[in-house]
Amino acid sequence: MKMDFQWKWIGAACVLALFAGTDAGAQEASVFIGNTNPVTDALGRNFPGSWSSPSSECARVEIRKAGPGGLIVAPDSETGEGSPLNELVRVSRIGMNVEPPDEHLGKFMEEFTDRPALAGTTNFVRVFDRSDPAAAIYYADTAPFQDVPSDQWDFTPYLYVEFGALKLVSTGAPDVDSDGDGIPDAMEGDMGLDAGNPDTDGDGYDDWFEAHYDDYLLAGEPDRPLEVQITAPADLAADPHIVSWWTIPVPGMTYWLDYRSPWVDGVEYTNIWSGTFTDTYLEIDVEDWVQTDDPKGFFRVRIPYSRP
Known part of the structure; x- marks a missing residue:
């Protein structure tokens, strides 16, 4: 009997040790929550971020609990604070745990070292375009999400989320673009532009184009327009026939x-030349595209670009 008791006691001790080890491992389990696609503004610019330390220029990130049934309530229209139904879990920022130079790529990665604390909860992530929600213009939320079952933790160290469309903090609804220039009204107001005029400064470049290249162009003040000049010889059958124009100060612009032709009604323009140059002045010989017996026609210069 004594021997049987000892064996039973040793067996029980082994079982207890096994369960104790499992609990300890669970407590040490961690998970990273982050986004793979960058969060950007209407101009396609990544939300600002910082890796080393919080900054007043960083976009604020909040991890919150979803309400009953995955309910997500819009932030307060004046303060940007979240609803009591969406309890705040963690405050982070764009650039968190994203090492240089990638901290400016509109992404974050927040680590939770106590993974069991997330188990059984439904959460979502909210991002503001500024560090202070009360000063923010836009925000975006992810869909509600839950962690994977604990038996998959070892194989799923990351939970990736994606942000939805930007919404106005003031209304909780998407912004509008009244003049169709690609910049929403609230952003134009913040930039000092006219939300009812696609070319605020009247220089021929729409506001989106100038704002996108704001290192070289001024959205609120006229830049040099693309004015085509045509040079033709006195003898219309002679050479050269030159089309020239001053370029804009954007390096590598196409x-x-x-x-x-002026003789056929309804004929569309045909692209006869394209190139990428950094020269300030371009001259193109167009002899091959005009009629030598009566060299007339219409020319135009375009800058191709696409909005996000």
Whole structure:
């Protein structure tokens, strides 16, 4: 009997040790929550971030609990504070745990070292375009999400989330673009632009284009327009026939030169030349595209670009 008791006691001790080890491992389990696609503004610019320390220029990130049924309530229209139904779990920032130079890529990665604390909860992530929610113009939320079952933790060290469309803090609804220039009204107001005029300064470049290249162009003040000059010889059958224009101060900009005959109604412009140059002045010989017996026609210069 004594021997049986000892064996039973040793067996029980082994079982207890096994369970104790499992609990300890669970307590040490961690998970990273972050986004793979960058969060950007209407101009396609990544939200600002910092890796080393919080900054007043960083976009604020909040991890919150979803309400009953995955309920997500819009932030307060004046303070930007979240609803009591969406308890705040963690405050983070764009650039968190994203090492240089990638901290400016509109991403974050927040670590939770006590993974069991997330188990059984439904959460979502909210990002503001500024560090202070009360000063923010836009925010975006992810869909509600839950952690994977604990038996998959070893194989799932990351939980990736994606932000939805930007919304106005003031209304909780998407912004509008009244003039169709690609910049929403609230952003234009913040930039000092006219939300009812796609070309606020009237220089021929729309506000989105100038704001996108704001290192070289001024969205609120006229820049040099693309004015085509045509040089033709006194003898119309002679050479050269030159189309020239001053370029804009954006390095590596691509230009398209189009031509249209004046003799056929309804004929569209045809692209006859394209190139990428940093020169301040371009001259293109267009002899091959005009009629030597009566060299007339229409030329135009375009800058191709696409909005996000």
